[in-house]
Amino acid sequence: MSIKSASNEWWRGAVIYQIYPRSFFDADGNGIGDLPGITAKLDEIASLGVDALWISPFFKSPMADFGYDVEDYQDVDPLFGSLDNFKLLLAEAHKRDLKILIDLVMSHTSEKHAWFQESKQSRDNPKADWYVWADANPTGNPPNNWLSMFGGSAWEWDTTRRQYFLHNFLKVQPDLNFHNPEVQDAVLDTAKFWLDLGVDGFRLDVVNYYFHDARLRDNPPVPKGVTMNTVPPSNPYGYQDHLYDKQQPENLVFLERFRALLDQYPGAMAVGELGIDKDVGLITEDYTVAGKRLQMVYSFQLMAEKISAKYVRDVVGAMDGDVTSGWVCWAVSNHDFPRVVSRWGYGDVADKAAPMLMAMLASLKGSPCFYQGEELGLTEADVPFEKLQDPYGKAFWPAFKGRDGCRTPYPWNETAPNGGFSLAEPWLPMSDDHLPRAFDVQAADEHSTLNRVRHFLSWRRTQDTLYTGSIRFIETPEPVLALLRETGDETLLCLFNLGRDTVTVHLPGITSAELLPDSGFTAEIAGGTATLPPLGAAFARVSR
Numbered sequence: 001m002s003i004k005s006a007s008n009e010w011w012r013g014a015v016i017y018q019i020y021p022r023s024f025f026d027a028d029g030n031g032i033g034d035l036p037g038i039t040a041k042l043d044e045i046a047s048l049g050v051d052a053l054w055i056s057p058f059f060k061s062p063m064a065d066f067g068y069d070v071e072d073y074q075d076v077d078p079l080f081g082s083l084d085n086f087k088l089l090l091a092e093a094h095k096r097d098l099k100i101l102i103d104l105v106m107s108h109t110s111e112k113h114a115w116f117q118e119s120k121q122s123r124d125n126p127k128a129d130w131y132v133w134a135d136a137n138p139t140g141n142p143p144n145n146w147l148s149m150f151g152g153s154a155w156e157w158d159t160t161r162r163q164y165f166l167h168n169f170l171k172v173q174p175d176l177n178f179h180n181p182e183v184q185d186a187v188l189d190t191a192k193f194w195l196d197l198g199v200d201g202f203r204l205d206v207v208n209y210y211f212h213d214a215r216l217r218d219n220p221p222v223p224k225g226v227t228m229n230t231v232p233p234s235n236p237y238g239y240q241d242h243l244y245d246k247q248q249p250e251n252l253v254f255l256e257r258f259r260a261l262l263d264q265y266p267g268a269m270a271v272g273e274l275g276i277d278k279d280v281g282l283i284t285e286d287y288t289v290a291g292k293r294l295q296m297v298y299s300f301q302l303m304a305e306k307i308s309a310k311y312v313r314d315v316v317g318a319m320d321g322d323v324t325s326g327w328v329c330w331a332v333s334n335h336d337f338p339r340v341v342s343r344w345g346y347g348d349v350a351d352k353a354a355p356m357l358m359a360m361l362a363s364l365k366g367s368p369c370f371y372q373g374e375e376l377g378l379t380e381a382d383v384p385f386e387k388l389q390d391p392y393g394k395a396f397w398p399a400f401k402g403r404d405g406c407r408t409p410y411p412w413n414e415t416a417p418n419g420g421f422s423l424a425e426p427w428l429p430m431s432d433d434h435l436p437r438a439f440d441v442q443a444a445d446e447h448s449t450l451n452r453v454r455h456f457l458s459w460r461r462t463q464d465t466l467y468t469g470s471i472r473f474i475e476t477p478e479p480v481l482a483l484l485r486e487t488g489d490e491t492l493l494c495l496f497n498l499g500r501d502t503v504t505v506h507l508p509g510i511t512s513a514e515l516l517p518d519s520g521f522t523a524e525i526a527g528g529t530a531t532l533p534p535l536g537a538a539f540a541r542v543s544r
Contacts, residue, residue, distance in 0.1 A: 008267045010099065011201070011295055012327060013467030014051035015362060015457060016271075016369040020335045021058055021080055022066060023409045024372060026422035028081075033409070033421070035081040039089045041412075042096055044439065048375055049457030052099035054203045054271075056335060058086070059105075062112050064172045065391065067103075068205065069110035073190040090198055099200035101271070106187045107209040108173040115186075116174050120158055120165075130186075132166035132177045132212055133158075145218045146245045147237045151395040154245065168209055168245065170391060178210045184254055188261055195265045203298065207272030207287070211251045213244035223278075230275045230300060234399035247276070252286060255293040271296040271329045271367075281322025288326020296367060298329045303337045307344045309481040309498055313473045316364055320471055328366040332357060333374055339406050342380035349500065350377035350437075352535040355452040356496055359521065359537050360481065362460055363494040365471035372410055373434075376442060377449040381408040381431035389428060404428055411438040455520040465492050480505045480532065484542065491542040492516075495523065497532035504531045513540035 025037030035058060038045075045053065057067030058080040067077070076083050093100050109116055118127040134143040134155070142155035142164050148171070155164040156171040166175040176183050191202065219240040222228060228238035255272075262268045274297045276283055284297045301315045319328055333340040340346075346353035354377035362368040383404040388394055393402015409427075411434040413420030419430045419438060442450035460466050465487045474482035479499030485492045493513050497503050507513075510528040516539045523538035524531040532538060 009295075010051070010267060011269045011271075011367060014099070014367050015049065015460075016052045016054050016101070016329065016367060017045060017048065017050040018054045018056070018331075018334060018369055018371045019045075020056045020372060020407055022056075022427060023407050023421075025410065025412065026424070026426070029423045030079070031422050031424040031426050032079050034079065035076065035085040035089050039085070039092050042089075042092055042098065046096040046098060048454055049461060050098070050370070052101055052200065053093065054101040054369065055103065057103045057105055057205075062110055062172070064110070065170055066389075068105050069108075069112075069170065069173050070105050071110045071112045072114075073187075074193050087197065094198070101201045101203050101269075102194055102199050103205055104191060104194075104202040105205040106176070106190075107206050108167065108169060108175045111172045111174055115176075120160055123161055123163070129180050130177055130183050131174045133161060133163045134166070134216060135163055144216050144244075145240070147219075147240060149231060149235070149237050150392050151235070151237075166212065166245075168206075175209070175212070178250070178254060179212075179214055184257065188257065191258065191261060195261070195268055200267065201262075201269035201271070201295075204270055204272040204294070206246075206275065207255075207294070207297075208247040208251060208274055208276065208283075209245075210254060211248035212246070213248060215244075217244045219244055226278050228277045229304060230277055232396065232400040234396050247283070252293060255287065259291075259293055269295040271298050273298045275300055281319045284319065284328065285323045285326060288323060288328075290325035294326070296327045296329045298331065298369065300331075302330055302332045302361070303334075305343060307498060309476065309478050309496075312360075312364075312481050313475075313483075316471070317473055320365055329369050330361055330364050330366045331369040331371065332361055333371040333406065334369075335371065335407055336403050337406065339371075339378055339380040340374065341377055346535070347379045349535060350379060351449050353377070354449045355456065355520075356498075356535050356537050358453050359456050359519070360494075360496045362457065363466060363483065363485065363496075363539075365469070365485070371406070373406075375450050375453045376411070376434075376437045376439065378411075378431075378434055378437060380405040381429075381434065383408065383428060387429055408434070411435055413440045414438040452520055459519050463492065465490050474507055474509065476505050476507070479503065482507060493538075493540040493542050495530055495532060495538040495540075497534065497536045500534045502531065502533055504529060510542060512543040514543070515540045 021033045024033040025041050026033050027036035059070045060072035060075045060077045061067050061069050090100050115127055115130050119131045142153050146154040148154045150169050167173050222241045231238045272294045287297050288294050341350045341353050390402035390404045409421035409430050411419035414435045418426050442448035465485045469485040469487045472484045476482045481496040483494050507528045513525050515525050519539040521537040525540050
């Protein structure tokens, strides 16, 4: 049991495990993972030492964006099972002291949603103003220059209303109009439905997209010197400074309404996905004012293409300085980004790199979020174009190959058909490179990536300082990241060698430190000097 599981602030420092249900485990044999599949693997998940599961969307959906286009917020898509299946999953997870967070997609719906079907019928029906509609400009073009993240204009023409509707993503994902109080009430009712069922909280998809500029002003170009990390360079969406199509001040007021609802359910929480490229710390602070808005914000800053000790120091240190009362959720991989061991150039040494990277993430101030397969050291899969499913990848191929490479099925059994994921052909191909790293192979090897991660996370649960302590970085030369986690009575030294060679480093300000070998990582520490093996780590208690 987690040292903080009984607290209403259980989420501080909690290890969150993201499940992409389509690709986790298929229990009914149709080639697509489902809710019963997650339930069947709860013992394996619990054995990792995680505290909570974030489950990507499983609502009824046409699946144009694989569940992020919601047709019915209060029902489960038959592909994933039924509402009863979810209730059983929730009950079984709670028996194992696992919290459940569901992915709530409130900024937009599917075009098939009953709300949109009514809204598009006329300009004066009861839901006419539930979506963002606008007249064409005098030449018939869209009302402004806003772009869709998935390519092209963010506006789509509707022939019945003879107006454009806004879609920040696919054209089949119309944006809700949060300026309408009825829309706010409706999405809050949706959240209440799931809270009443007993969920422990929400991951809020694109939380800064709820409101748009009511005046529909054009976005300006990106300022010089600003790098857009949230989209690939081939995507023109990155050319704009998105001042008006998202992140409006009204958003914060709505989040106070959302928090007031959460507070009616002791222990319920929300972590918001905040995809931004500038003023990250200051905006995170706004979104996480303690007791008033979100409990946590999910940061993308460690999803960078390259990594260095300095980069981590700069990003995490700046965030810690800006976020005074809120909390950050850190991740290095998810269902939208290439797998971290490939992205950071460790694919050929994943066995060594993956445990170190997971330990590094779990040692930062905040709550670590791991994506399914990181515990196995999975690399990015190569999905050929003819088997590609992701509409984002199809639109920008070949410069950007989309998100399918990190969404391929989870390998449970090396020798079983389709890696033990399904008896049927999977919706995405099982990667041959992943089979030797299957769960059953690694579970039987005490030195495997899986068992090293299990060992570390089990040890971490005994370290209160790694859950809630403050953070302070020690300046060290590359490739060593050195940091201190501190509480009133303890200082823990955490060291990570991001390089492939043994390295000896001097630690300014450290005169005596006792190595803690129970973490599963070994090194040599004498006085203020440490020697770390390639892609190694070390944890030590510093004498005060």
